[in-house]
Amino acid sequence: MFHKAHRGTSKLRLALMGPAGSGKTFSALQIAKGLGGRIAMIDTERGSGSLYSHLVEFDVTEITPPFSPDRYVEAISAAEQAGYGVLIIDSLSHAWAGPGGVLDIHDKVTKAVRNSFTAWREVTPDHNRLVDAMLGSACHVIVTLRTKTAYEVVSEGGKTKVAKIGLAPQQRDGLEYEFTVVFDLSIDGHVATATKDRTSLFDGNYFTPDAETGIKILEWLNAGGAASGNDAAQTVADDQPVEPERKNAFLLDTLDRMFNQLGLGTHVEAYQAYVCERYGVSGLEDLEANQLTEQLNLLRQCKMREEKLKQLVTILEQHKKAA
Structure with missing residues (x-):
């Protein structure tokens, strides 16, 4: 209840x-x-x-x-x-x-x-x-x-x-x-x-x-739960023990929500390609918890600073052209 x-x-x-x-x-x-x-x-x-x-x-x-x-x-x-x-x-x-x-x-x-x-x-x-x-x-x-x-x-x-x-x-x-x-x-x-x-x-x-x-x-x-970089990772860590799969699923869900909050929905494929190339993985689900947390911190900086968001958009647009 x-x-x-x-x-x-x-x-x-x-x-x-x-x-x-x-x-x-x-x-x-x-x-x-x-x-x-x-x-x-x-x-x-x-x-x-x-x-x-x-x-x-x-x-x-x-x-x-x-x-x-x-x-x-x-x-x-x-x-x-x-x-x-x-x-x-x-x-x-x-x-x-x-x-x-x-x-x-x-x-x-x-x-x-x-x-x-x-x-x-x-x-x-x-x-x-x-x-x-x-x-x-x-x-x-x-x-x-x-x-x-x-x-x-x-x-x-x-x-x-x-x-x-x-x-x-x-x-x-x-x-x-x-x-x-x-x-x-x-x-x-x-x-x-x-x-x-x-x-x-x-x-x-x-x-x-x-x-x-x-x-x-x-x-x-x-800050108490669902979507802010270190805070999100810490929330999971505080609830030990947590299976790695469950923790990663939580972080992936958080990453998805933060990405959409920033209005980047049209860049989702370019973002996936950028992340996979950066970490040498075939899909976001293959990322480790520390890599997901790093990306959450990046998106958090984009929320706090408009110039960071513009830089990320520029990177994603370059990936679109290169594809």
């Missing part, structure tokens, strides 16, 4: 909160790029997400009013069935405060039953279905949340100025506790701080989210 827990079996649940202009959509796409895999976006912002199509390749579906929770649930299910690795919901606030959202539905039910409390009993299951769909998704899920805007007089460099700040997110109270990480974004510089962080990677830090942020989170998720 029970089995050993591994973070590698988990999917990211990330929320980006901030007022208009704080860079929520931009940050979501950058982090998604670092996570790897195919990216889908649920856009409720009148196509604003597509303005960033030059930054990273992704597919989009637009939701227009009414922003009922059921329409979000339908789109989440469609993304899963299509096999996307990362799903961005931009923004989740519309499902709460937008036309046809939970608050709108609640108002209509209240007028019909003339009892606000009874109305919540009618509406809450709709909201819960949406939350369950996000938490149970097979995709990494990144959501953006609008925050109410306020202005505050702050001191900076001995001078005072009026700064635009974000307050509570426009969603049901307590929703942020459902996420693995919650970043609060500022207007100035799109700087992020972690208001909730189960990874402990960002505690007390001030930073601008980018692809490296996604890579760091993915490394943390995979």
